[in-house]
Amino acid sequence: MDKFNDLSIKTLRLFVAVLNHGSFSEVARQEGISPSSISRQIQQMEAALGQQLFYRHTRAVNATEAGRLLGFHARKVLAQLAEAGLALQEQANQPSGQIRINAPLAFGQLHIAPHLAELCQLYPQLSIDLQQTDSFVDPLLAAEDLLFRIGVLNDSGMQGRILAAQNYRLAASPTYLAKAGVPLTPEQLQQHQCLIFKGDHGPQRWFFRYPGQDWTAHALRGPLQGNNAKTLTQAALDGMGLVMFPTWLIAQALRDGSLVTVLPDYAVSNSLEQQQIAALYPGGRHLSLKVRAVIDFFVAKYGSPAYWDVGGF
Incomplete structure (x- = not known):
């Protein structure tokens, strides 16, 4: 079987071509060589392997069981070589x-x-079509090359790269806290004005966990619900109540003091499942250079931990 290692890529390509077309003559026509030359190379393969690869008939050439097995692996080898060639070309x-x-x-x-x-500026030959929406986009039907998604990731037929963890803070303005007092436990939120994000699945739920304990959900009430996070954040800045939002949205307001973290000893979230910020792209063996370059750019730009979570607040 050592002779198997001596088979050339060209011979493997001819073998797969015969397997695909079931004809020496058709492959010979496409390659511009004689059918006898194709037949001779296949015979040399069979001799090297000690296996008959094809049944020869007058009108067709059919693979033997050994031929089908070799064809399965040969196609994988040729596909990997083609992918490597494309990657080297793109490099x-x-x-x-x-x-x-x-x-x-x-x-x-x-x-x-x-x-x-x-x-x-880094990639002047690249042009970007950026579509922004909070509506659901089916990744299998969308024409996009790259989708930024936030939340619980599931198997959608997409591949992806995690960009950052989704972390939350409960926050309110100093003006509101001076007027209404600072809640010390989640139970005390029942006496406060809560500003609730309401998405496609209904009003957001707020979960709290003290170190060493389980997550618990708490009843909320307040003067405002809405489906726009920036509007609710502005309402919190204006002193209307408390919000619970991801740090990527409110970190700057927490740093400059226009919002203050509430219940800092508690972990907070709107879900009991781990959420991530990820870049998703259609599944497949080969990731295009432009998509890979954009993902790598944002991975480097966001950092680990993400820049919006650095510095504390």
Whole structure:
């Protein structure tokens, strides 16, 4: 079987071509060589392997069981070689062409749009089509090359790369806390004004966990519900009540003091499942250079931990 290692890639390609077409003559016509030359090379393969690969008939050539088995592995080898060749070719090139990106509205405004000028300066042959929406986009039907998604990741037929963890804070303005008092436990939120995000699945639930204890949900009430996170954040800045939002949205307000973290000893979330910020792309063996370059750019830009979680607040 050592002779198997001596089979050339060219011979493997001819073998797979015969397997696909079931004809020496058709492969010979496509390759511009004689049928006898194709037949001779297949015979040399069979001699090297000690296995008959084809049954020869007057009108067709059919694979034996050994031929089908070799064909399965030969196709994988040739596909991997083609992929390697494409990757090497792209390595010598610059990312170029249009890349279609879909992202949530607020996250796109705060953490994608501010970096686009640098991205385009780094890759001047790249053009970006950025669509921002909080509506559900089916990743299997969407035409986008890259989707930024936030939440609990599931198996959607997409591949992805985690960009950052989704962390939450409960917060209110100093004006509101001076007027209404500072809640010391989640139970005391029943006496406070809570500003609730209401998405496609209904009003947001608030979960709390003290170190060493289980997550618990608490009843909420307040003067405002809405489906726009920035509007609710502005209401909190204006002293209307408390909000519970991810740090990527309110970190700057927490740092400059216009919002203050409430119940800092508690972990807070709107879900009992781990949430992530991720870049998703259609499944497949080969990731295009432009998509890989954009993902790598944002991975480096966000950092680990993400820049919005650095510094404390």
